[in-house]
Amino acid sequence: MKIDILTLFPNMFQALNESMLGKAQEKNLLQINICDFRQYSNDKHHHVDDTPYGGGAGMLLQPQPFYRAVDAINQDDAGPKRVILLDPAGQRFDQQLAQELAQEQHLVFLCGHYEGFDYRIEQLATDRVSIGDFVLTGGEMAAMMMIDATARFIPGVLGNGQSAYSDSFAQDLLEYPQYTRPAEYRGMKVPDVLLSGNHQKIAQWRHEQALKRTWLQRPDLLAQAALSSEDQQFLEK
Ligand code: ADE
Numbered sequence: 001m002k003i004d005i006l007t008l009f010p011n012m013f014q015a016l017n018e019s020m021l022g023k024a025q026e027k028n029l030l031q032i033n034i035c036d037f038r039q040y041s042n043d044k045h046h047h048v049d050d051t052p053y054g055g056g057a058g059m060l061l062q063p064q065p066f067y068r069a070v071d072a073i074n075q076d077d078a079g080p081k082r083v084i085l086l087d088p089a090g091q092r093f094d095q096q097l098a099q100e101l102a103q104e105q106h107l108v109f110l111c112g113h114y115e116g117f118d119y120r121i122e123q124l125a126t127d128r129v130s131i132g133d134f135v136l137t138g139g140e141m142a143a144m145m146m147i148d149a150t151a152r153f154i155p156g157v158l159g160n161g162q163s164a165y166s167d168s169f170a171q172d173l174l175e176y177p178q179y180t181r182p183a184e185y186r187g188m189k190v191p192d193v194l195l196s197g198n199h200q201k202i203a204q205w206r207h208e209q210a211l212k213r214t215w216l217q218r219p220d221l222l223a224q225a226a227l228s229s230e231d232q233q234f235l236e237k
Helices: 010-017 019-026 063-076 095-101 140-151 199-217 229-236
Strands: 002-007 031-036 082-092 106-110 127-130
Touching (some): 095 140
Parallel strands (some): 002 031, 082 106, 082 127
């Protein structure tokens, strides 16, 4: 997958060279290109923002550097792409959108900064996406979160045949608690069932724990989960 990121702060994206995403780039599963869109400003001082028409406080990012940068990307690769504007007023990002974006060949992220952007920049985007109901100082961290969550669904990015499809949210339930050695630590014991070797009982315990956790921490997820009649009975207990 190709990813282009348009930003005024390219150094912020160092984090993408670490850990699994760093390895994914080394394996050429991901090609990430970071572009300082200031270089596309026509202004002789390379300004990229200006005051709002009609008055008001603050400065707005201008459309021209973004449009010219996207033109250059399209010239390089005429294929289909999703152009994503990071925007607290956009569609809420979630695991489903991550999975959907992982099917694409080419993603372009437009990271805004300062007080906001000219409305015409929205028209350049195929998607406007928010990572949550809070306002960040810019779209960079939001873009990195989206790229991380999306890349996990690209085959080969997670090690050893691990799959993003078995995580929390994959079946609309949170993941069950897991344990490793020692069997007892500071008085906290690993549940007996996990030491029993009875795989059917272990699977049932895990499923019930996932139900219980979701019911306690994210009851909103249960409304959309596919629950069996046994699941319903368990939750009513
Ligand atoms: N830019 C500023 N806040 C944001 C948010 N919550 N999501 C995406 N982009 C943003």
